[in-house]
Amino acid sequence: MSQKSAPPHSFLGFVHRRRRGAEMFLLVLALVVGIGAYAAVGLGVEGSVPADLVAYGGWLAVLIIACHVVVRWVAPYADPVLLPVVAALNGLGLAVIHRLDLAYEAAGRTQHEFARQQLIWMTLGVLLFIATLVVLRDHRVLQRFTYTTGLAAIALLLLPMLPGIGRTVNGARIWIHLGPFSFQPGEIAKVLLVIAFAGYLVLHRDALALAGRRVLFIDLPRGRDLGPILVMWLISLAILVFQRDLGSSLLFFGIFLTMLYIATERPGWLVVGGGLFFVGAFLGYQFFSHVQSRVNIWLDPMRYYYDSPGSGQIVESMFGMAWGGLLGRGFGNGSPQRIPYAESDFIIGAIGEELGLTAVMAVIVCYGLIVERGLRAALVCRDGFGKLIAAGLAFVLTLQVFVVVGGVTKLIPLTGLTTPFLSYGGSSLVANWVIIALLLRISDQARRPVPDLSGQGELGDDDSEATQVVKL
Incomplete structure (x- = not known):
């Protein structure tokens, strides 16, 4: 493309395409995955297509198409791959949860409607996804609320400790109950913490990047700069001790350590953070019985099979995935209901049993695509x-x-986190839809053509390459 014919908002003849048509095509494939899996569950378990297939498929299509329309309207240059991959994972998760509902019912357990509840939570997640994109037109506005979001995240983490509303579920005090509703505030806190960490690190990046003593070719950070990482380490230990939540403790500390390394580009922070992690892991194993239990079950699950539900989860999941093999037994030909909490913590085990290792690998590839597109936006x-x-x-x-x-x-030992978009759990699903909205907003801002501030519709023939860069 010549300079004379270059678009007014191009950069040396290049401009990002909107790719909304490609997104729509991929969304159709995602709907085929979700609705097709739901139909396959009915055929495999009951021998007929589910009676509510049209209603279910129609509602799922409405949600996904609404997301596409909003993205096309308010974020036209956003990444075209993120939303379809998320839609496919969410649709597959709903089908697998429906399969487990039928299995629980056939086994004579208390009747559950996890799939119906998950669809309701998905609807709420989509509404918040749309609200985030419509209200937040520029992600840089969030930097004004760095400390506000940090304080809000800490308040959310403390809510389960309050008497009256805090509840202990499966040994972890991470839930709050308000009337008939229950919620896990830590899922929202993780989003707020990322915003708070980003704002803090942008302001203090230069100081934190200064090198201290050099040990084995690695520049360690200065001692005076260790305050933030020590505070985050202590907060993670407090979550482990008081809420007995190993997963959230690992997640929050890992987020801060990774963002700190990205901001400073200093490997020394990884060395310091890794050392703090191993110290915390050692102290946790020595002094807290629930950490000892997780590690012992991980090392020898068969030994604790009859004494601990966590051991039963691992053993039954491994048996199921071995039975599923490469291609799986097919919906209705396995026994995923034998895995305790298969609809939440161990939905990967249920997928591996009835859809095989191939489906598990495909799911992991989908997650890899989400992460890759997020890092590309960064x-x-x-x-x-x-x-x-x-x-x-x-x-x-x-x-x-x-x-x-x-x-x-x-x-690794069990930690208690949910599988994004697949597992049953309203708190996690809603928070993850908000995460995708933020990633789309940032990618739209990054891929959007830079405004032409030169006052000319096109670049003149006598403009040099350096002049073009200044203008754009």
């Missing part, structure tokens, strides 16, 4: 605050998937 973002938010949110999903899949496959 790379092309024009401001440091947006870069840190996008990278932090992408790492939130990365760490969640790693610890969940690692726990299910006995790679």
